[in-house]
Structure formats: C-alpha cells, structure tokens
Amino acid sequence: MPSLHTVFHGRDGLLAAVFERYGPVVDVEALAQDPPQRFDDAVRGLYRAVVTAFRSRPRALPAIVADILARPDGPGARLMEAAMPRMLEGVGSLLAPEIEAGRVRPLPTPVAIQLLLGPRRCT
Template sequence: MSRAREVTDGHVPQEIVEATVRAARARGLAPADVTLRDIALEAGVSRSTLLRRLGGTRMALDEALRAAGLESGGRKPVRERAIEATGLLISQQGLGTVTFERVATWAGCSVPSLYATFGSRDELLRTVFERYSPIVDVEAFLAAPHRDLEDTVRGHYKLLAEALKSEPRVFPALLAEVFARPGDANVQTVFEALTPRLLAGVGRWLTAEVAAGRIRDMPPLLLTQQMVSPLFFHFLLRPVTGRVTSAELPTEDEVIDTFTQNFLRIVALP
C-alpha cells in the first residue's frame, strides 16, 4: 500500500490524494501548490464534486499531504502564503492594490512562482475570495438534509455573520468595493466568478422550499436579497456602530435570532 493510501484514513479518498500527487508531478509543483481545479481535472471530477468529497474545504487534503510527507516542513507552501498575503492586502488596502508583484513581496516568494501556482491574477483573486467568503460553507450547509426551516435559516445566518466579522476582513472589503466602485474591472471579475455560485446555492435551496410549500413563491433573487440584506447591513456597520452609539448593541446571537424571525414572518407559509 502506498503512503498516500495510508494517510487517508477514511477522511480523504485515496484517489484524491493520488490525483493530487500526479497533478503536482505533471506541473512541477509541490502537492500543496496544486490548485483544486487541477486536482479535479486529474481526478476526472468537477471542482464542486471534489470540494464535496473533501468536506467543503481543502484543509483535510492538506493535512493528508502533510501526514504523507508531501509538503516541506516549516515554511508554508507558496499557495498558502500567497492566499494569506492577498487576503491581508485586500483587507488593509483594498482590492485594487493586488498585483502579483505586491503579493510576491508580502508572501516572500517570486512572481514566477505565483504564475506557476495560479496562472493568473484573476485565478488568485477567485481562490482568495473562495477561501474568505462563506460560499463553500454555505454550499455544503444547504446541500445537507434539513427538516426545520427556522434552524436552516439560523444556521445560514451564522455562516454569513462569521464571514463578515472574521479577520482578515476580505468579504466586507469586497462588499465595500461593490458599493463604492460597482463598475470597477476588479470588482466585476470577482463577482462574475462568485455571484453565480452564491445565487445558485441559495437559490436552489429557496426554490426547493417554495416547491415544498414552506415559503412564498417569489423570484429567487428577491428571496435571496430579502434574506441576506439585513444581516449584511448590520454586520458591516457593527464595528462602527458599537463605537458611536450610546445604546448597547445586541449580542450576535440576538441579532441572528431577530433576523431569522423577521425573515420567516415575511416569507414563511403556514
């Protein structure tokens, strides 16, 4: 049995680990630097299928690779350093400041290594926003079986709230760019990659709830906006509101519970 087979231990399918190794060899990269897209191509599955088999995150695969001795110890791979550096750049200085040259400086790597790992700046941005946005977690959460509508809405809100308040604040930075410069090419590039997935995941679940007679029949886009807009507005302004208002802010759990009940009062059917 190969070492790659030994480390899967039922958590990461052995064929995915082996596909990662093959993809790395074919591209002359370390296994940790191979993109999920290339791994999926090597494994003969779609990227979304690969993510589902990994449990919605690359973390389990990275742990399996480390356990197999397929990553160098100590310093993180170029891929991880670049994603983290780009996240900090966006959070602190904005989307427009992201160039391969700046990312290479912040990540302590070379520009050619970034091209070898991501291929393009657009792919780097897509990877970063997938890492720091709630899209993957929301897709996995809504794809799982759910019985109670209220619990599902509340769980969805918790995922969104966590993404909005976590550091680095990449997701809030993107939303700020949308409001400030909706026609900017950088904003359009990211939204063209992520928005269809976000609307498809949430929209698919909402459409199923409409078909089951649990919520009102409204256009999925309007239902999605009705669901997420109050939460986005509150958590985007919460850091400032807490410093300028004399009123005590409700706890995050109270906020999530209130918005859950409000959404259900608007759209839920008896």
C-alpha cells in the same frame, strides 16, 4: 509576488482563491448539500455563513465589498459575478422544498435573498 500571480493566473485568480477560502460560498454550498430539517435552521445557517465570512480573518469579504463599492467594474465585481451563480444555486436549493410545500412564495432567488436579509416585521 510574480510567482503568486503565476500560480493563480494573475491578480484576479489570486483574489478568487482568497474569496473561495474566506467567503461564504463554500459554507452555503455545504449547507445546501446537507440542509437542516427545519427551515428556520437553514435560514440561521445562511446568516451564520455570511456573518462568519465578514468576521473571519483575514477580512477578505469586507475588502471585496469595499472594492465593489469603490470600483463597480473592478476585480471585486468580477469576482462576485463569478461566485454569485454558486450562491444562488445553494440558496435556491434550500428554498426549493419550502416553495414546493407552499410555505415560501415562488420568487426569483435574488429577490428571495433580499427578503431573507432585509428587516422583518415581527407579529
């Protein structure tokens, strides 16, 4: 264990490496770099990235979320603070063309993410 902590610069570094590998950040960034033609497909890709991160083994993302809920000032929260700008940038770049075309309201990215993840009313 001490050698792992040395390689990853402590427990937080090790957690960051696990989150990088098993979290949704890399998939969201890849989706933003090569976005689908249709916005619906981009949204599905975002959902897929998050769901895959929650379902993949080891169950790193659920453990990090549990840590955040149990200890809001713990390593999980610090890890999310470090990863969140990358997630916001990726989602923001997916939303930008839709905002420019007038199909999506120009909202702050965190609010837009909440609306994307929240329940929708079917018409």
